[in-house]
Amino acid sequence: MKKLYVLSLLFAVSGAAVAQDTIYRCGNEYTNNVAQAKAKGCKPVDSSGVTVIHGTRASGGSSAGSAVAPAKPKPASGTAPSSPAPVRSDNAAQKARDSDARAILQSEMNKAQARLSELKAEYNDGNPVRTALELRNPQGYPERVAKIKADLARQESDVAGIKRELDRLPGGN
The missing domain is CATH 1.10.287 (Helix Hairpins)
Structure with a gap:
């Protein structure tokens, strides 16, 4: 009985370790979305030194499998990036x-x-x-x-x- 319990516990722990997604690094961004990683040419990260913190997703329409928010679009060439006007205080x-x-x-x-x-x-x-x-x-x-x-x-x-x-x-x- 004890061997069966230990064996089932070992199987459950090994299954949880396999279920973790592969993390990809794309420059300074990280993602676990395989399709996005292949499209950008990202490299897989050795997961032994990576800690994944699950929490709320960043707003801005990020996809469900993405670990980071999408980058903001760059302005068209020839136009200056707009910045908010400085706040005037009295x-x-x-x-x-x-x-x-x-x-x-x-x-x-x-x-x-x-x-x-x-x-x-x-x-x-x-x-x-x-x-x-x-x-x-x-x-x-x-x-x-x-x-x-x-x-x-x-x-x-x-x-x-x-x-x-x-x-x-x-x-x-």
């Missing part, structure tokens, strides 16, 4: 967004400057205070000094970058 809304961006950048600037002053105090003009561990292991001191120096340079660069971003924003300095 002046008050834009000023509010600029004000919010300035406030966020200003808070980031304050944090960055506070961190920079902490690092400068710790660096102590290239002579940081030695810790107890560094007194026992002198090799750790130059490594820590180099790390603090690199952190200091990175923080100065961050502050300069935030200043540039603040200067780019319209509406006051």
